[in-house]
Structure formats: structure tokens, C-alpha cells
Amino acid sequence: GAGVSQSPRYKVAKRGQDVALRCDPISGHVSLFWYQQALGQGPEFLTYFQNEAQLDKSGLPSDRFFAERPEGSVSTLKIQRTQQEDSAVYLCASSLEGEARSIQYFGAGTRLSVL
Amino acid sequence: AQSVSQHNHHVILSEAASLELGCNYSYGGTVNLFWYVQYPGQHLQLLLKYFSGDPLVKGIKGFEAEFIKSKFSFNLRKPSVQWSDTAEYFCAVNAYSGAGSYQLTFGKGTKLSVIP
Numbered sequence: 001g002a003g004v005s006q007s008p009r010y011k012v013a014k015r016g017q018d019v020a021l022r023c024d025p026i027s028g029h030v031s032l033f034w035y036q037q038a039l040g041q042g043p044e045f046l047t048y049f050q051n052e053a054q055l056d057k058s059g060l061p062s063d064r065f066f067a068e069r070p071e072g073s074v075s076t077l078k079i080q081r082t083q084q085e086d087s088a089v090y091l092c093a094s095s096l097e098g099e100a101r102s103i104q105y106f107g108a109g110t111r112l113s114v115l
Numbered sequence: 116a117q118s119v120s121q122h123n124h125h126v127i128l129s130e131a132a133s134l135e136l137g138c139n140y141s142y143g144g145t146v147n148l149f150w151y152v153q154y155p156g157q158h159l160q161l162l163l164k165y166f167s168g169d170p171l172v173k174g175i176k177g178f179e180a181e182f183i184k185s186k187f188s189f190n191l192r193k194p195s196v197q198w199s200d201t202a203e204y205f206c207a208v209n210a211y212s213g214a215g216s217y218q219l220t221f222g223k224g225t226k227l228s229v230i231p
Contacts (some may be wrong), residue, residue, distance in 0.1 A: 003158075033218055042119075042205050042221030043159075056218070091159070093219075101147060101166050104219060106159040 004107035006092050012113045013082045021077045021110045025094030032075050033104060034067055035091040043091050049075060050098045082114045117142035117208050121222035128196050129230050136191040136225050138206030147209040148189040149219065150180055154202045162204070165189065176200070198231045 005024040013019050025032050031050055035043035036059075045059040051072040060067070064083075069075040079086055089109040095102040122137035140146065150162040163174025170182040180191045189206060203226045207219040 031217075035219075040223070042207075042223050043219070045218035045220070048218055059218070093159075099217065102217070103161055103164070105161075106151075108158040 004092055004094050004105055006090075006107035006110050008110060009108065010111050010113075012115065014115055015084060016081050018078065018080045019082055019112060021079075021090050021112070023075045023077070023092030023094075023107060025073065025075070025092070026096075026105055027073075029094035029096050029105075030072075031095040031098045031102065031104075032069055033093040033095075034075070034077050035093065036061075037089040037091055037109070039088070046077070046090075079112075082112075084114050087112055087114045117146070117210055117220045119206050119208050119220055119222040121204075121206055121225050123225045124223070125226045125228070127228045127230065130198055131195050134191070134193040134196050134200075134227070136204055136206075136227070138189045138191065138222060139187050140189065140206075140208045140220075141187060142208060142210055144210060148180075148182060149207040149209065150174065150178070150189075150191050151205045151207060151221075152202050153205070153224075159205070162191070196227070196229050198229045200227060201229045202227060 007022045034046040037043040047067045048056040049069040064080045066078045089111050091109045092107045093104040095104045118141045120139045148165040151159045152162045153159050165172045165182045173179045178193050203224045205224045206222040209219050
């Protein structure tokens with residue numbers, strides 16, 4: 001595809017519901033990142049995949065957050081038992097290689113509102 | 116851990132005014148530096164980057180940034196802004212985390228409003 005695609009664009013959940021957010025990276029990109037952007041803040045790192053391997057999940061705020069990328073392309077971020085503090089924009093980014101100088105390309109994000 | 120500080124939350128300028136947005140980072144090792152821009156309703160886009168070499172880097176749409184190592188700064192500049200530059204600007208640093216990834220650490224962003 002032309003860019004990183006995320007779906008849905010908007011998600012409203014009742015507190016306690018589970019949600020799943022999808023990310024389609026740029027074709028052929030090895031690295032995939034998830035970020036969380038709260039209102040008025042910059043994006044904050046959640047987790048990183050290189051191909052299908054989750055190499056870093058140090059940014060996941062709790063064990064309610066889970067991410068996977070089983071075939072090394074599409075990734076899903078799942079949040080269980082959503083809480084109000086989970087309300088944020090969730091951004092996905094991909095890069096061609098797994099190195100510091102590899103440019104990250106961002107999707108438009110999924111705006112999650114937990115009521 | 117690295118951190119990024121952007122000094123201005125909201126900047127309002129008239130068209131043709133000059134722009135300088137401050138960015139400071141804290142990290143003792145080698146870093147790669149980025150400015151991203153988010154136009155209203157759009158996704159984050161790379162404006163420019165610095166990896167090594169000439170500390171004055173030029174990006175798209177007439178933007179430039181200067182890396183000053185001694186000040187841990189990477190300020191963004193544009194000599195003459197246009198209404199179309201209205202957007203939110205994010206400074207980011209990328210350094211190996213030791214956990215196997217090269218995630219970006221972002222500042223809180225600066226919202227730029229350009230008045231025609």
C-alpha cells in the first residue's frame with residue numbers, strides 16, 4: 001500500500017470492554033512500532049516488532065495491553081478491560097529496516113474513547 | 116532514558132514572520148534527531164532529520180534545523196512562514212534502547228498557528 005493504514009479510525013468503548021486495533025504497515029517494512037498519544041502530549045512508545053518477533057514491549061502500560069504480528073506484516077494491538085485512562089490516539093509506524101537511521105512512517109491513528 | 120523538551124506549547128505568527136521552535140534533548144550517547152509535522156487532520160510526516168555530518172540540515176518546505184551538540188539542542192527554523200505551515204510540530208530523538216529497538220522519544224509538541 002501507499003502508506004501505513006490503521007483501522008478503525010475511531011473507536012468508542014464502554015469501560016471494561018475489550019478492543020482490537022489493526023495496523024497494516026508499508027509492504028516490505030521489517031520494523032513496526034506502536035505509540036500512544038494522549039491529548040496534548042507527544043506520542044509515547046508502547047512496543048516494537050522486527051518481523052514477527054516482539055523485541056521490546058517495555059512501553060506497554062499494563063498487562064491489559066497485548067500486541068501481536070504473527071506473520072510479520074499486519075499487527076494488532078489489543079486492550080482488555082478498557083479503562084478511561086486508555087483513551088488516547090494509538091499510532092502505528094513502520095520502517096524499512098531495524099536500525100536507528102531507518103525512517104519511521106506513521107499511520108493516521110485510531111482514536112479510542114473509553115466511556 | 117532519553118527525554119525531549121519543547122519550549123513552546125503554542126506559537127502564533129503572522130505570515131512572513133520568521134519561526135524558531137526550540138527543542139532540547141537529554142541523552143549522553145549518539146542520537147539521531149527528527150522533526151515531524153502533523154497538519155490538521157493528517158498523519159505525522161517527517162520534516163527533516165539529522166544523523167551526522169553538517170549540523171545544519173534542510174528539510175521540506177523551506178524548513179531547516181541546527182544541531183548544537185554542546186547545548187543538546189535541535190531547533191527548527193523557517194525564515195518566512197506561510198498560512199499553510201499551520202500545524203503541530205514534534206521534535207523526536209532516536210537512540211538504541213538496549214532492549215532491541217530504536218523507538219522514537221517525542222517532545223510534547225508545539226502548535227503553530229499562522230495568521231494570514
